Amino acid sequence: DTEVTQTPKHLVMGMTNKKSLKCEQHMGHRAMYWYKQKAKKPPELMFVYSYEKLSINESVPSRFSPECPNSSLLNLHLHALQPEDSALYLCASSQALFRGLETQYFGPGTRLLVL
Amino acid sequence: GESVGLHLPTLSVQEGDNSIINCAYSNSASDYFIWYKQESGKGPQFIIDIRSNMDKRQGQRVTVLLNKTVKHLSLQIAATQPGDSAVYFCAEKAGGTSYGKLTFGQGTILTVHP
Numbered sequence: 001d002t003e004v005t006q007t008p009k010h011l012v013m014g015m016t017n018k019k020s021l022k023c024e025q026h027m028g029h030r031a032m033y034w035y036k037q038k039a040k041k042p043p044e045l046m047f048v049y050s051y052e053k054l055s056i057n058e059s060v061p062s063r064f065s066p067e068c069p070n071s072s073l074l075n076l077h078l079h080a081l082q083p084e085d086s087a088l089y090l091c092a093s094s095q096a097l098f099r100g101l102e103t104q105y106f107g108p109g110t111r112l113l114v115l
Numbered sequence: 116g117e118s119v120g121l122h123l124p125t126l127s128v129q130e131g132d133n134s135i136i137n138c139a140y141s142n143s144a145s146d147y148f149i150w151y152k153q154e155s156g157k158g159p160q161f162i163i164d165i166r167s168n169m170d171k172r173q174g175q176r177v178t179v180l181l182n183k184t185v186k187h188l189s190l191q192i193a194a195t196q197p198g199d200s201a202v203y204f205c206a207e208k209a210g211g212t213s214y215g216k217l218t219f220g221q222g223t224i225l226t227v228h229p
Contacts, residue, residue, distance in 0.1 A: 004158075031215060042204055042219030043159065056215055090158050097215040102147065102208060104217060106158035 004107035023091030138205035145207040
């Protein structure tokens with residue numbers, strides 16, 4: 001089983017709203033990732049968690065706040081977003097960050113529209 | 116900076132033909148490469164991967180070739196089917212401090228005509 005689930009599938013929010021994206025995996029993976037993908041572009045890494053600790057932050061604006069409450073869950077809290085933040089937000093997981101265990105498996109994504 | 120790129124942004128083939136999708140990379144420190152397939156409205160789907168100590172790896176109907184001398188990666192799809200139509204991304208991972216970070220190429224749109 002290589003399933004990563006994401007909710008919601010679609011989200012529309014205003015610039016003053018607070019919302020959260022949720023990602024879940026039950027593969028026992030200990031590394032989880034958030035990516036942002038604009039239309040007709042490749043995914044861009046935002047955050048990496050390893051064993052529930054933030055490992056990489058790719059200089060993402062503070063209006064995006066990740067959280068890893070346990071080894072199966074990854075959240076992305078959104079606040080005061082801009083219209084240019086509209087994109088497909090992808091979650092991925094891998095067994096770990098170590099060599100030989102780093103194959104990343106992606107969820108279906110949350111399509112976010114900021115009005 | 117370092118980048119992963121593709122030679123052809125689009126590829127059209129007839130059903131049953133073999134397809135070859137190419138990818139150039141520039142980071143000689145990259146030690147792991149993955150091909151993903153992304154269908155419209157879906158997340159990237161893992162197809163096949165290869166490590167830098169190999170030059171060829173085969174899966175079901177797919178083969179990945181790695182040429183480290185010219186920093187080139189290719190994905191071969193045998194007997195291409197309409198269901199193979201999608202955007203294909205190559206991705207690289209460098210070792211060292213970039214551990215965990217995949218850098219994606221720009222993608223190739225594969226269209227398979229029945």
